[in-house]
Amino acid sequence: MIHLSTAELSAWVGQFLWPFIRISTLFMFMPLIGATSVPARVRLVMGLSIAFLIMNIIPAVPVVEPLSIEALGIMIHELAIGLTGALLLQIFMATFTTAGQMMSMQMGLGMAVMVDPVNGVSIPILAQFFQLLSFLMFLSLNGHLIVIELLINSFYLLPVSADIHFSDSLDQLIKLGAWMFSSALLISLPAITAMMVVNFTFGVMNRAAPQLNVFSLGFPMSMLCGLLALLLSVANISGIYLQLTEESMALLRAMWGQ
Numbered sequence: 001m002i003h004l005s006t007a008e009l010s011a012w013v014g015q016f017l018w019p020f021i022r023i024s025t026l027f028m029f030m031p032l033i034g035a036t037s038v039p040a041r042v043r044l045v046m047g048l049s050i051a052f053l054i055m056n057i058i059p060a061v062p063v064v065e066p067l068s069i070e071a072l073g074i075m076i077h078e079l080a081i082g083l084t085g086a087l088l089l090q091i092f093m094a095t096f097t098t099a100g101q102m103m104s105m106q107m108g109l110g111m112a113v114m115v116d117p118v119n120g121v122s123i124p125i126l127a128q129f130f131q132l133l134s135f136l137m138f139l140s141l142n143g144h145l146i147v148i149e150l151l152i153n154s155f156y157l158l159p160v161s162a163d164i165h166f167s168d169s170l171d172q173l174i175k176l177g178a179w180m181f182s183s184a185l186l187i188s189l190p191a192i193t194a195m196m197v198v199n200f201t202f203g204v205m206n207r208a209a210p211q212l213n214v215f216s217l218g219f220p221m222s223m224l225c226g227l228l229a230l231l232l233s234v235a236n237i238s239g240i241y242l243q244l245t246e247e248s249m250a251l252l253r254a255m256w257g258q
Contacts, residue, residue, distance in 0.1 A: 011063045018061050018078055018160040020051035025082025026151060031093045032135060032144065034086065050148065058155040074160060081158060084173065084255050089147065091176050092248040096134040098184035100127030106188075106195040107226030108219055126230070130187075133234070137241050150252060172255045179251070183244050187237065194229035198222055 024047030027033050033043060064070040103109075104124035123131075138144070185192075202218040 011061075013066075014061045014063060014160075015058075016051055016055045018074055019055060019058060019155060020047055021075060022078040022082045022154075022160075023047045023050050023151060025079050026085050026147075029083065029086035030089045030147070032138065050152075054152055054155070058152070059159045061160040077161060081154065085147070085151065085252060087173065088176065088248060088252050088255065091180050092244065093131065093134055093138075095180050095183045095244065096130040096187065097123065097127045098180065099187035100124060100130035102184060102188040103191045103226065103230060106192050107230075108222050109226075133237070134241070137238070138245075141242075141245065143245065146249065147252075150249070172251055176251070179247070183247075187233070187240055190233045191226060191229040195222065195226055198225045 024044065027043045027047050028040075032038075033046070062070070062074070064074065101124055104126045107126070109124060109126060198221065199218075202221070205212060
């Protein structure tokens with residue numbers, strides 16, 4: 001018969017429980033896996049499975065009393081790591097949604113909205129298109145596997161502990177807002193530039209020939225030219241996506257101390 005002391009039992013449970021909190025927090029809020037269309041039980045099972053598989057290969061966790069202040073500090077530490085990773089991935093995906101919204105406003109399609117099944121809100125059609133495109137490219141590049149690899153490596157550089165250091169991560173999170181809008185502008189800049197040229201052309205036509213009905217002629221032409229610019233932008237988006245992926249993974253490594 002196997003006899004386990006309270007300390008041994010706490011160490012065994014902690015070796016599984018603390019990694020599970022970090023992993024499940026990331027899975028609950030990250031894109032794709034954390035979408036509302038994915039049942040919470042599926043995300044829970046994924047977190048349990050990965051935590052069980054890595055519990056014997058990660059560094060030993062501190063042995064603390066379950067209802068102590070140290071245990072609360074460890075829980076906050078693990079939750080913070082999982083949340084920062086999930087937030088960065090959400091901002092990365094929101095970059096493409098923002099780019100689609102910028103294009104929609106310039107093309108006159110800002111009112112053409114549909115329900116986003118991932119987030120449960122209404123967004124422009126082009127934003128939905130870019131969001132689905134980013135999801136497909138993320139999966140095609142094995143982005144989900146890269147995130148899991150970074151998550152496992154984080155246990156070596158950010159081991160389970162009650163020491164909470166948020167200063168570096170908060171600085172990185174503050175910079176993410178500027179990074180998101182600048183990246184979205186980089187994606188949508190060709191289409192925005194083309195639409196500015198089209199609008200300027202119709203403005204000149206209106207001054208040269210006031211009898212022309214610029215509104216009835218300009219609106220369909222703006223959408224047509226915008227769709228053509230969108231086609232050219234999508235054809236070259238793979239290079240931009242790879243660049244943004246490398247930048248986002250570098251930010252994730254910086255926040256996780258890698």
